[in-house]
Amino acid sequence: PYGWPHRLDQGGGRLNNNFTHKLAIVQNIVSGTGCGEVLAAMGETRNDLSSVPVAHKIxxxxxxxxxxxxPVAAAQAEWAAVDSDWSYTVLARLGDPTAPIAEAVSATFRHSALNFGKHGDYVAIAGEKGVLHIDGAYTQGAIYLRTEQEQWEPLTIPDQIHAALPPEPDHSQRNWDQLAREFVADIRGEADADYPTFRDGWIHQQVIDIARAGLGWQAIEREIGK
Incomplete structure (x- = not known):
């Protein structure tokens, strides 16, 4: 039914509700090498869902x-226009702002909630010596690495990472549980928070705006107010 996911002014769209998770994941992956800053981005979006039936709010x-x-109830209902994005392709360069752009890491984000291609949703991170490829709408799928060898090497998440997370089988609920755990610990002053900051959100919004505009490569502002 028609609701906030179908309206940009209410925070709908796949860039708002899918992409930000994956960009934060990529930043977390490469931050240990000093390459976690988003330097530039480009992209495009599609809205292949022009209208949906109006019904009760969920x-x-x-x-x-x-x-x-x-189908019968939908045909008899009032329909409303949709203006949110339902698929996107985003390219981003991440790195040390003081280093040459040629040393940046390249990341590709491909996602569609409607028209599925031959290859499913994925994120690919390309560096100097190889590519890390992660499947899944929320990067919850298989992980592969290819460097100089001809074959993709499947990777697994280390056991110590799994052991440190809440014992919840559903990955979405587990992520919420982990966020709550970190948030409460941060309020109590017990640990450094690893969740995104307001500055991270500001930078992510820049990337979203660039992708929606479809204007090609654009540099990212890194300091608020400048």
Whole structure:
């Protein structure tokens, strides 16, 4: 049913609700090498969902697909226009702002919530000596690395990382549990928070605006107010 995911002015769209997670993940992956700053970006979006039926509002988003209208009910309902993006391709360069741009890491983000291609959603991170490829709409899929060898090497997440996370089988709920754990610890002053800051959100919004504009490569402002 029609709701906030279909309206940009209410925070809808896949860039707002999918891309930011994956950009933060890529930044976390490469931050240990000093390459976590987003330097430039480009991209495009598509909206292949021009309108949807209007029905009751869904408060619990976990029930969103469970409460989808039947074809008969949808045909009899009022329909509203959709202005949010439902697929995107974003290219980003990440690195040390003081280093030459040629030393930057390149990241490709491909996602579609409607028209699925031959290859599914993925993120690819290309560096000087290889490429890290991660499958899945939220990078929850298989992980592969290719360097000088001819074959892709499958990778697994180290056991110590799994052991440090909440014991929740559903990956979405586990992520929320981990966020709550870090947030409470931060408030108590027990640990340094690793979740995104307001500055991170400001930079992510720049990348989103660049992708929606589709104007080619654009540099990212890194200091607020300058």
């Amino acid at each position: 408060h619990d988003f976990r029930n969103y697909f469970k409460e989808a209208l039947t």
